[in-house]
Amino acid sequence: MRDGGLLAVHAHPDDETLATGALLASWAAAGRPVAVVTCTRGERGEVIDTPSHPTGLARLEGDGPALAAHRETELAAALASLGGAPGAVGHAFLDAVELSGARSGERATSDRRFEDSGMAWIAPGVAGPADDAPPTAFARVPLDDAAARLAAVVRARRPAVVATYEEQGGYGHPDHVRTHDVTVRALALAADPDAPVPGEPWGDAELWRAVTPSGALRAGRRALAATPAGQDLAARTGLTFPDPDEPLPPLARHDAELRDAGPHAVVQVDVAPVLDRVLGAMRAHATQVQHAAPAPGADSAAGTTAGTAEADGTLLGWYALSNDVLAPVLPHEHYLVSRPVGSPR
Known part of the structure; x- marks a missing residue:
């Protein structure tokens, strides 16, 4: 900082x-x-x-x-x-x-x-x-x-x-x-x-x-589709999961590109310590964002993730926009x- x-x-x-x-x-x-x-x-x-x-x-x-x-x-x-x-x-x-x-x-x-x-x-x-x-x-x-x-x-x-x-x-x-x-x-x-x-x-x-990073985004999508809590949410609401193998939007950059960008050219921000603030802000935008929630075991107060496969550092939570497609909250x-x-x- x-x-x-x-x-x-x-x-x-x-x-x-x-x-x-x-x-x-x-x-x-x-x-x-x-x-x-x-x-x-x-x-x-x-x-x-x-x-x-x-x-x-x-x-x-x-x-x-x-x-x-x-x-x-x-x-x-x-x-x-x-x-x-x-x-x-x-x-x-x-x-x-x-x-x-x-x-x-x-x-x-x-x-x-x-x-x-x-x-x-x-x-x-x-x-x-x-x-x-x-x-x-x-x-x-x-x-x-x-x-x-x-x-x-x-x-x-x-x-x-x-x-x-x-x-x-x-x-x-x-x-x-x-x-x-x-x-x-x-x-x-x-x-x-x-x-x-x-x-x-x-x-x-x-x-x-x-x-x-494209690798983190694809991993987060896979973890989201595999988590029982996410599967239950999708079944109850009709929301769908993104295809982890589909072409990614322009914000996704190859991991090698980011690794090779040079010293101090990429900044990584930890999400876990402020996860509660971020999810609260998502929920405030209720007309635009739905079902924002932490993954089971995501502990924003302690700044850690522990306890379940869903919160293994690959996935901190999820939300969906008006397209009804669930999206992962990534750890960084x-x-x-x-x-x-x-x-x-």
Whole structure:
């Protein structure tokens, strides 16, 4: 853990938990400054409301403003869980960031709200853009409009680490891809003394991109399908298991690639010590995440796993999204590290 603060940048409410939950919780538990910037409010998300996961909120699906307002409350509860208390994790929506202090004397080029671009599943675990993405979709926002706002946050908070998705957005969601691109551009703007961004330049933040070793992901999927508790859950709810041998989404990287990345190029974050915080945050996103639970024997309070085959260090728990496919909670999060923009070449 580097000295200084952490800033995580995500596309929608729930991404902060699913992609970087353990990182955020670990940083907060250590008493370090931690904040999240969310680029949209998830207006076009699906809503889970089933007999095995009744939320009573199916009416919100398709009602963008109402769903956005509800997901804001879910996000606040999730951040409180990750941080250990309300307010422990700072937060801003990107379109609410002002640029009125820029040396250009101008605000951002667009005052419109940044909206969820939507998505379509194009392969197991892989998404693409929705055909009917609105003109206000985040994926269509001019790059420097969004990046200048994020650069202002970077300059104000001066983090040691900025975390987001890898370049293909984890699984191809267009808002995730745009968020990665905006984050990279924002770090360049924040470090540039000539950029029209308020605040003093800051180029000392490392970029951490969330990835997963393919071997760990396949092992976690196999362990999930083999655990009696998981099998019982699937039988009762109609949820299915992912195929461990199917092509993996872009966030999965070959183990050899990560081993050969070089010293300090990959960071591993232990999930077990903060598992309760992460699962609590998943449950807070009830319209988007269902059946989040620890594997039998996973002891988050002690930071260990013991006692059963399910919790042998391969699998800490599980959850499912609106696609009704169970996913494993793995024992570690992994990040590819890029050196600070302002570091010597």
